[in-house]
Amino acid sequence: MSSISEFHLLSVLAQEMNMRKASERLFVSQPALSQRLQTIEKEWGTKLFIRSQKGLALTPAGEHVIQFVNEVLGKEEKVRETIHSLQSGVSGTLKIAVASIVGQNWLPPVLKKYSDTYPQAKISLITGWSSEILKSLYDDQVHIGIIRGMPDWKGVKIKLFSDPLFLVDRDITRPEQLLETDRPFIQFKSDSNYYQEIQDWWMRQFKTSPKRTIVVDQIETCKQLTFNGLGYSILPGITLNNSEKEIYKVPLLDENGESLQRDTWLLAYESSFKLKQVQAFVDLIKEHSSQSSE
Template sequence: MYENRFHIGIVRGKPNWNGMAIRLFADQFYLVDREIWSLDQLIHADRPFIQFKSDSTYSLHIQQWWHERFRTMPVRTVMVDQIETCKQLAYHGVGYAILPEMALDDREQHRVHLIPLKNKHGEWMTRDTWLISSETAWSLPQVQSFWKVLRQFSPLS
């Protein structure tokens, strides 16, 4: 990306990019669990927090939220390598997870409680997805065609 070997990139989180950056959408975070229905229950819960290996900005975002709210980290944590594994463990009652909205399965949501997360200012916790490009690449006809198609199918902000 930084060697300018691409025309368009789609990046989650805040891109460290000097070229064009267009915010495509925001993905809201939810605490997902079969037993916990309120964030106030977390401080007394003996259930494990199931996390998936993710990019450092995602993990830091969740850790900052947790520390703002509870001042300590979860007592028990299970780390898995895939977001799907994390989701399935939460859906099957093994523990709770914090997942982005796009990872949730509409057909299975009746099995769990979905608690939207807010930061200390009362704002929804989200992760943005961005389209990035250089000014030169943006002027290419194939890039403009891709952008036209993307705009037809995306809730662009």
């Protein structure tokens, strides 16, 4: 049976599908890597990879072996994390998946403080849309997920903060003026529940859709187009600060006349809190949130 180091070799080969790139990641020569692969294939009694000019391709048997290899490596990592959690101090890898907007605007100082406080701990960070964060949690790829909007989650849920939504423009100071302008509404791609919040607000206000719309991939692009007067946008407060000059920020109000808020939540399974690096991160976040609200 192959050893853990050989499982790691197979996993890297399956990720790269290229002998040269895999040998560089593994810090071995290509001939040495080729020889080790032949030995492993003899142990399994079958070819796992097929070579071609374009690189490597998995055989049907290879697909089954790589699936098994990745499962074993995943379990090995969990055992190592458990061992780390039993030792004194905070170490091991903290795996976080965070909504991109939070990762860009709120998370950096939190991670900096965590790294300074617990230098022995490592951080693995994934960013994406909230729907992708939930999938990472369901697939057990991360310890903690931080998402935007109301989560459908049966595990531990901790509300971190709420930030208001603003109508942002260089000229418009009241929502009613949106019906008078021919300039476009600039939107950034996001999760469907965010779109739904904006659409609900718009229909309550105007009973009609915007005259013109521009959709961009990134929220930063949306901001810069708005700040330069190409149109107006609706942005969450987390992306704005007091440094914006000559920009009007009009709070969006709900049907009760209260500020429309976007919530940010921390999600995790109860078992994750048994890991010291996870509990330490959650404690630090709570401290950070309480200080920010003062």
